[in-house]
Amino acid sequence: MGDTRSADKPLTDRLLRSWTRCRRRAWLDRHGNDQLRLYTAHRTLQLDDQQRSFVALLARKPGHGLQACEQGEEGVVGLRLRSTTREGLAVEAHPALLQRRAGSSRWGDFVYRPVLARQGRRLTREHRLQLALAGRLLEQLQQAPVRDGLALAGSGRRLERETVPLGGALQRQLDESLTKLAADLKRPNPPALAADRRKCTLCSWRGVCNADAAREGHLSEVSGIGAKRRDMLIEIGIDGLAALADADPERLALQLERFGEQHGAVAAPLVAQARAQRDGCAELLAAPPALPELAEAPGVLLYDIESDPDARDDFLHGFVRLPRGLEGRWDLSRATYHPLLALQEHGEGACWTRLQRLLRQYPDWPVLHYGETESLALRRMAQRQGVGDADLAALRRRLVDVHERLRRHWRLPLNSYGLKTVADWLGFRWGQTGVDGARALLWWRQWRGTGPGGRGHVQALRWIFAYNRDDGLATWAVAAWLLVQDETLGKG
16 A cells, blocks of 8 residues: 555545545644644544444444445444545545445445434535435445435434535535545645644644744734635735735725725724734733732632533533632632532532632632633523523623633734633643643543443543643733733832
8 A cells, every 4th residue: 555656545535524624634644744733632522522423323234335334224334435526536435334225236235324423503505515424325336326315413312413415505515525535635736725724732733833824924823814804805915914014904994994984993903913923922912910800809719611522511510719818919829629429310400519628718719711612601600500690690790701801901923812822821831731622522431431320531531631720820820921011010
């Protein structure tokens, strides 16, 4: 296989999936240096979701390979399908699962259809094309039509099933996509960086593309610029970070207003952000103090949650308790970590009771968090637990969004104001390298296992706690920097 010319290699369903998400990703899958790939837990999570969905769908364990098809197994895995398109392109698919249905095929009075498990809340073009390719190749193998595929989501009693017709327009879309994929793979160099790179955090090639984006001064490197705004800037002749930094804000505002008045209003902030990143300088936006709540506070609670977004499950509420020293100084050596697990078998009420007990123990301590996720989660839980308006307002007053205060008072020379980017810039280091929310979710599922009687190894839980604690301490690193700036500016 090592001497197989790239042009002779088949177009696979994996390449098609990558290409649907990002043309550049597919090119890198085929031609990139695998040693530069970075681990991402998202693929493992997808496979875990897939396994749970398939178990819920099938009455028994699926068979394997062509022999299982010949025997009429209810479900079949491990089948490789190959063929050639009308244009002479070699194609290959490895369907995650085939499901037996009524009908007539080369094997008997039954047929098969492809099945996939989706993540997210809706069926996408990616899913449809995957099913279409598998269906086309399966049709040739079983010598019987494959009129539809099946998309699954969830598991157990919450298993969602969606039948996807595979004919007509979808097959034409498949042909067009395969032709374009083949053309992209023949390119000597990778396609341009994606216009909107927010989803690049999920990709194993993110390190390669991040380095290229920084070197090129790609507009997506400027904080606040997504795909739509980038297209507007390019249309008026702003093609990179350097050009944006050199632009006249007033003239740029007039140019952007042709896309709508609201776009003109962002011209000055975007130019200022580009200049901050170009020059590497932080800029004060609003007079101090950024965190007046901490002036007389006897301590703070640093709050961070870990969640399963697809299941809408906030499974860990983590607090770092940081008391103030006798001389009014903050001493991290006295910080203690308090994890509160939200186990579904215990019910939300039990978690809320523990949360209330902790918050009441430190009534005068502000609760610091980074971003709106924690605030929204806590307030929604309070509402579900029947908390009155007065108590809800008091809770809201205790919550301090460090991210919001940072954005209100400072412009930083960074391409993102996310916690990891900002804390890393300030010199904070997580105890575990390469860990993110997806990895923590994977560890959670590994520990949770099949339920109270089938838990995984406790070490996975310890890793989650360590990561969550570090997120709380990273939040404090940003807050502490704001306090230092307030003190310095106050003396000035």
